[in-house]
Amino acid sequence: LNAPIGVFDSGVGGLTVLRALRGVLPGADFVYLGDTARLPYGTKSVLTVTRYAEQCAALLVARGICGLVVACNTASAAALTALRTAYPALPVIGVIEPGARAAVACSRSQCIAVLATESTVRQDAYRLAITRLSPAAQVRSRACALFVALAEEGWTEDAIAQAVARRYLDPLFGDAAPGAAVPDTLVLGCTHFPLLAEAVRAVLPDGVQIVDSAQTTALDAAQQLRTRAAAGQGRVQWLATDGAERFARVGGRFFGSALLAAEVEIVNL
Numbered sequence: 001l002n003a004p005i006g007v008f009d010s011g012v013g014g015l016t017v018l019r020a021l022r023g024v025l026p027g028a029d030f031v032y033l034g035d036t037a038r039l040p041y042g043t044k045s046v047l048t049v050t051r052y053a054e055q056c057a058a059l060l061v062a063r064g065i066c067g068l069v070v071a072c073n074t075a076s077a078a079a080l081t082a083l084r085t086a087y088p089a090l091p092v093i094g095v096i097e098p099g100a101r102a103a104v105a106c107s108r109s110q111c112i113a114v115l116a117t118e119s120t121v122r123q124d125a126y127r128l129a130i131t132r133l134s135p136a137a138q139v140r141s142r143a144c145a146l147f148v149a150l151a152e153e154g155w156t157e158d159a160i161a162q163a164v165a166r167r168y169l170d171p172l173f174g175d176a177a178p179g180a181a182v183p184d185t186l187v188l189g190c191t192h193f194p195l196l197a198e199a200v201r202a203v204l205p206d207g208v209q210i211v212d213s214a215q216t217t218a219l220d221a222a223q224q225l226r227t228r229a230a231a232g233q234g235r236v237q238w239l240a241t242d243g244a245e246r247f248a249r250v251g252g253r254f255f256g257s258a259l260l261a262a263e264v265e266i267v268n269l
């Protein structure tokens, strides 16, 4: 029996996590759901995002998954506890705690900057997760809603992306009071943002490390799901709530290899 691992995001951002998951669990089967009809999640209320996440999870559970990876920071911040309560027998893995762990491990100064969606920042999700691991850490967060749109549009490496990155990053790194701690680590706290890493790097002060949660999340998932997912054949089923062609076109960039629109099943939530 080869039950797939369920993975979902508001759109194609979670494909950065799926890519890392396939790297550490090459034999596992996956079913990926992008809730493209309702993207973005990051500007919506916690109540709405929780409802969306519960619907995504229910659809994947109905497909017989052996574990669930919430490959969306916004949904992880809002709904991880609710999902774990709803499915007590199912391993449910989020991206925030692994991202926080990666940042704490990387930072010498324990002064950490976080770029995320409005919702993740409003919930203070990274500061809570980071200070749980490193109580004296200082965390500066910044909501970057436009990054989601830029990533979905594929405008990730040009002057526009850099200009937007500069606008978002300057308050985090540029205007520190004399003597104040300056972050030495930057967390890409949204699964869409790794696509903007080059633009962010171009405007970041020298010596600041960029971390994201894809790899640490994948390692967590591997630890929890290796036995359950062992009998697969490395297949991925693609589900989206709207726009198979767009999902395939944009998703290929996030996933790192071409996706076929004909292989994307449109589902209703």
Ligand code: DGL
Residues within 6 Å of the ligand: 009, 010, 011, 013, 014, 039, 040, 041, 042, 043, 071, 072, 073, 074, 075, 117, 120, 148, 189, 190, 191, 192
């Ligand atoms: N990729 C999602 C995240 O990690 C959210 C993007 C969005 O829908 O706003 O937060």
